[in-house]
Amino acid sequence: MRRSDSDNSAAPADAASTREKLLEAAARLFLERGYAATGVSAVLAEAGVRSGSMYYFFKSKDDLLVGVLDRYLELLRPVLIEPVEAATADPIDRVFTLLAFYRHFLVSTNCRLGCPIGNLALEISDTHEEARQKVVQNFENWCAVVAGWLVDAGERLPASCDRGALSRYVLTVMEGGQMQAKAQKRIEPYDASIAGLRDHFNRLEAEARAEKERNG
Amino acid sequence: MRRSDSDNSAAPADAASTREKLLEAAARLFLERGYAATGVSAVLAEAGVRSGSMYYFFKSKDDLLVGVLDRYLELLRPVLIEPVEAATADPIDRVFTLLAFYRHFLVSTNCRLGCPIGNLALEISDTHEEARQKVVQNFENWCAVVAGWLVDAGERLPASCDRGALSRYVLTVMEGGQMQAKAQKRIEPYDASIAGLRDHFNRLEAEARAEKERNG
DNA sequence: GTCTATAGAGTGATAGAC
DNA sequence: GTCTATCACTCTATAGAC
Structure with missing residues (x-):
């Protein structure tokens, strides 16, 4: 050939x-x-x-958008996940290292841009069906990775804690925090959001420890 | 005249x-x-x-956008806050009644539209400065109301808990949840986000009760 | 695969009569 | 305050030569 x-x-x-x-x-x-x-x-x-x-x-501008979202699907692991896993071994810390990566990106652009996927999610979900599905896939893959880390955390989280649901909650806080940082052009709202999530995790971990003590 | x-x-x-x-x-x-x-x-x-x-x-399309965001500032209390306060007396329940109002709006539009302010926040913050400031003002007013309720909650939240910061965290979760609901065209991601926040509040309230017991 | 040229519709905004 | 008409520009997309 x-x-x-x-x-x-x-x-x-x-x-x-x-x-x-x-x-x-x-x-x-x-x-x-x-x-x-x-x-x-x-x-x-x-x-x-x-x-x-x-x-x-x-074949169209729409098709170019779909191509961009496919590219983001490809980039998730090499650009985001692998560096995080290389930098941090502890599974729960990995979640917050990932969130710190987004923080770095926010700060390096003076909080002007926000999350590429999140921005497009709100702009095109209701009007560009194919692109919307790619956005969903981007979110799914992201959550699957985070959920994997939360599973790896094992008994450090309460047994009753649904790892998949918690991974989606992490995404919720990340996107909500970036939105406010972008609106305010300041990093503080993002930091405050992550601090809130950290507090929640601290309480989950405390409960898991108490659980463990009770069960011997 | x-x-x-x-x-x-x-x-x-x-x-x-x-x-x-x-x-x-x-x-x-x-x-x-x-x-x-x-x-x-x-x-x-x-x-x-x-x-x-x-x-x-x-005087321009931009100016019309600013007018729309001013209108949202005017509507916050009559359309959202007053109905919530009329429906619910308990200050912490008021937070979740407010979040239930957004849920109702999401469901009634098949999760297609999302939050009017949040959508505009991501679309125009970096390119339309005057509108961006109106978005910030919308967020500020919203958080001020929620923070007021959290202050009203008094000893039901831990003394160390910053009410202003928590109100912003509530906004974070609301916007992040709506984003995922809009992307997925399903209410579940929103409900899961609010459930995560509810769990966090439950733990805060539990800590406040423990605090109270310790102090007599 | 890349180029130029352009179609054809739509954009935000304005002028000036009423 | 509202109307019509229209400017000057930009938009996405295509045709056809190379």
Whole structure:
């Protein structure tokens, strides 16, 4: 399957690179300005790509959005989860290390941007069905990882504590905290939200310890 | 100041009504489609008003957005707080009655729309400064009311518990829960979020009771 | 696969008569 | 205060040469 000899059609050059540049530019602009407020022409300018090329890879602006959300699905583990697991061994600490990663991103952008998935979730869920499903998948995968850590925490959480439900609660607090940080352009609301969650975890861990003592 | 005799200029007819219709239409459409995705012409059609009239009351689309957020500031007490306080006397229960009001709104729209303020918060905070400040004011007023209830709860919460911080945490959970409900088009994620918060409150109340016992 | 050129509809906003 | 008409621009998307 060499393409160098008699393949005189569609010479791919670096096809991946063009597609990549479009996804990267679109992701950045959708995050900075929102989906509807970002014109295709802005994506093209940012990517240094011409209209014809974009519509070769993506059949519409909507399709580009779906591509961006697919990219986020791919990036979850290498960009977020693996660094967290490498940095932190303790399963409960991993949850808060993950939340600290988001904090770092917030601070490094002066709290202007917020969560890429969360922003799109609210903007497009009711009007772009395919993209909405990708948002849900992003949330699901995120929660599955966190739920795994909570399962790893074993007896450090009460036996009655539903790990899946708690992982979704962690997402709730993370997104709610980022929303307020973005609105206020200050990190404090995010920190306060995580502190609230930390307090909740402390109480869950205390209950688990008491449980353990009672049972010998 | 009668306007019926020699006032041959700018006969106000029902000026308020036109402005009102525009705000109502804009609020509905911004909620259903988002700010950027809503054209001025759609607002005009929905309100049954012509372009010239709109630009008499609002100097730009942005200005209309600010007007909508001002309207939400006005509506907080009559539409949300007063009904909650009328329905529920217990200060801590009032918090969860308020959260149940949002649940009702979510369910009644099949979880399609979410929180009007939260949606706009993420869409416009980074690009529309004046509107962003109105969003912040909406959040502040909401939290001030909730914080007041938490203060009313007195010794039912631990002495060390910061009521203002807790009110913001309640907002965090409410917004994060609505985001997931909207993304999934199901009420369950919202209910699970509120259940998580309820569990946290239960533990805070338990600690307050233990505190009280210790101190006589 | 990439380019240019452009279609065709829609955008926010304004002017000026009434 | 409301109306019509319209400007100047941007939007997404496509056609067809290379």
